[in-house]
Amino acid sequence: MIKAFLGALAALALATGPAAAQISDGVIKIGVLNDQSGTYADLAGPGSVVAARMAVEDFGAAKKGMKVEILVADHQNKPDVGSQIARQWFDVDKVDVIVDVPTSSVVLAVNQIAREKNKALLVSTGATSDLTGKACSPNAIHWTYDTWALANGTGSAIVKTGGDTWFFLTADYAFGHALERDTEAVVVKNGGKVLGKVRHPFPTADFSSFLLQAQASKAKIIGLANAGADTTNAIKQGAEFGIVKGGQQFAGLLVFLTDVNALGLDKAQGLLLTEAFYWDLNDQTRSWSKRFAERHHQAMPTMAQAGVYSSVLHYLKAVEALKSDDGPKVIAKMKEMPTDDPVFGKGSIRPDGRKIHPMYLFEVKKPSESKGPWDYYKVRATIPADQAFRPMDQGDCPMVKK
């Protein structure tokens, strides 16, 4: 009996099919799902909400007569919390698109749910390159960066500039292993050598023992295949043990502007890292970032927050063009339209859901080189957009025809 009832409901829903050329319930609901209070709160968190609001305003939704609502929730970096919120948002609150979603374990779960419920997902902070690989979906776009791009950028660019012997300090969990594996492949491909690696428990407060091993290896580069507090702790304690003074350099495989801010230049100087965005790159990024900082207690945006702005802006443009907020249809439209915004400039989106733009290898300045707050990076290399991301045919994405 229940089946018949549900069947009737389904038939009714399908019967209203042609109404897909309308915005569902007249409102475009955007859900910003990220870590609002934990380790990733600074690099995304409330800042991503600011970025999303800026995108809605810059798009001019009000003037165009489009109603846009932004919801926010804290997934606490837990896949069960994240998936429950996503489910509730899609089922009950009629959210149309979820954006941001740091923490690979959460974004994979939400990716699955968005697909099930036929909605849209725009990933800015989540890193796993599986999103455009095994887990690629017609409902999602991976916007800002991914583990492959980071490994490629940091790995190859460092080896090409002389850092050819490596020692890995890896967080012993899936994400750490993936970072290490991807970077090692790139290092070896470019002629470098991996002298050793050590896996530390995740999370670890005290790196002294592992740093000793890294020092003993005498590798030129110590690759930090970890993130968040592990990375900053390792760098902080590395300064204590005189790693940089002893001639070795740290390569952060996942580091954000806010991490460098938390460490301070005296500890982080010389750190090599890859990011997709920096506030001081050009006039456009500078003026956008200034506007952002005014709304976000004078803190400059990270690439994650810039990505939220860029993805929401493009989403709204696609919805306007399509006159509908139907999940996969909007995603398809977004892939059709080239992107253009002040943060990434001109770019495009591949059929596998990967947004393409250049990546940059940065080196953290010495305290003497910095001219003011947030003046932390100098550009060491630019990786052009067509080389920055994994080639489409290497990803095992089922949507891509070989």
Add this chain to the structure above:
Amino acid sequence: MLLGIPPQALFGQLLIGLINGSFYAMLSLGLSVIFGLLNIINFTHGAQYMMGAFAAYFLLQWAGLGYGWALLLAPVAVGLLGIGLERTMLKRLAHLDHLYGLLLTFGMALVVQGLFRNEFGSSGLPYAIPGPLTGGHDLGFMFLPNYRAWVVVFSLTVCLGTWFVIERTKLGSYLRAATENPALVQAFGINVPRMVTLTYGFGVALAAAAGVLAAPIYQVNPLMGADLIIVVFAVVVIGGMGSILGSIVTGFGLGVIEGLTKVFYPEASNTVIFVIMAVVLLIKPAGLFGRTQ
């Protein structure tokens, strides 16, 4: 080569283990003092350790008072807060099953950690190593940062000093007598409730001092004590609840064992202490230095 790694590396790791053991020793000492003399499991210990680190940070930020002052004032401040907790809440549970004390302190830990996290986020705040203790010495087999050497010296001093006071002085004997028979000791004219309160404060101060020690080398962050407290519980169970010497020896010893595990099988370094606890429980349930009650 000894067991596959050069002896120099081994000594380096042993020394690192000793340094980490200092924290375990100080924290488990505080817990043991509180439990042994008060029969309270102080789950808030981790949060009080964190508050000590934050107190050092605040003293520097707001009052410009450096590390030396922090080492003196932070334990006192946090100790006073601990006394406040004991006076207002723990006293009311003294007549009930001890498990309620555990639950109360657990709840307080959640509240304190949650409030700090709301206010300060969880990325951690920076606290610099104090000037005179920066740098280090090349010992040949490793580069030993001065600050870490200081950590060992300080905690050894504090631990042995505490042991001496409790086991070898008159005040200590009053405390120990009061644990066994508070009514009788009170009848002798000694203010037992005040002693209990001050002892709790002292145990908390020990935790806060460990926090100040940790501030320059670990990130000062609201959750720094949350997972650490469980390890310290294991240390105390291994050493024997209420045994002062047991906590000190076990703390340093386990630090060393953990350090060695990081060399030979680093993935297990998180769990080795718990495995040892399980083994000790099978062989000697009262702990290595404990007495069966």
Add this chain to the structure above:
Amino acid sequence: MERPEIVSSEGRIDTPAAVTPAWPRAQLVAFFVMVAVFLVAPFIVYPVFLMKALCFALFACAFNLLIGYVGLLSFGHAVFLGSAGYVSAHVAKVWGGPPELAILAGTSTAAILGLVIGALAIRRQGIYFAMITLALAQMIYFFCVQAKFTGGEDGIQAVPRGVLLGVLDLQSTLAMYFVVLAVFLAGFLLIYRTIHSPFGQVLKAIRENEPRALSLGYEADRYKLIAFVLSATLAGLAGSTKALVFQLASLTDVHWSMSGEVVLMTLLGGLGTVFGPVAGALIVAALENYLAQLGAWVTVVQGAIFVFCVLTFRRGVVGELGRILRQPL
């Protein structure tokens, strides 16, 4: 030496044991009210939330068996919830097993784990027992972080709900809901039967005066271990079902904060009462849902409730209700 009660002695009826009926009237009424509410609720409230509450209610009831009736505070109970969830998810996803097999596998795992941990922990009493369970649970947590089969941080995702007994497709939310309700009621009734059986009487005797029970010839340790294993098994049942409901098994379910949560639910609801854990689970689940927008405040509120309950509200919601009605609930 007599230990002060962990369970408050007020709220217990004064009739002698011989006259106490197997189903006191108040409890019978409460039971029917509970069933009625749960039958109607999915049509009013978001069913996924209700399923979460039901799984937690079963978890809390299992936990309450241990602390309310045996007097043992296990601070690592999440380990049974979480590991059962992992096994259940693994069977459903990787082996493609039907849901009933998944749940069975998960529950059995929890039982075995309960036996091992129980055997180690029972050696000590009171607070030592709590600390040992906490430490052992933490060890298993770290194992789960690293083990390949648990998926570490990612957990086991996209777990298929499957088709129950070959006939009922659990993908439908309503179908899944009623299955979860059935599982909960089965577990609840099993616990109820256990408490009111001769076995349950011996447990109470051990809790009140262990030396005397020993002198009467009861092997206290064995009874405590059996109770522990039973509690672990039912917690595992809750965990296995939960993994299928949310189609996800993650580290959250083995973390010590989950162990703390179940203590909170039971304490808030009423330690040692029959319906307390159910009420507590509902309240805590609702609170988390409501406060989800303000992520970090959840821990503060939970801690505050702990403190408040321990200081002035030791009987919990249902316990207080029972005291007002002068009937055990």
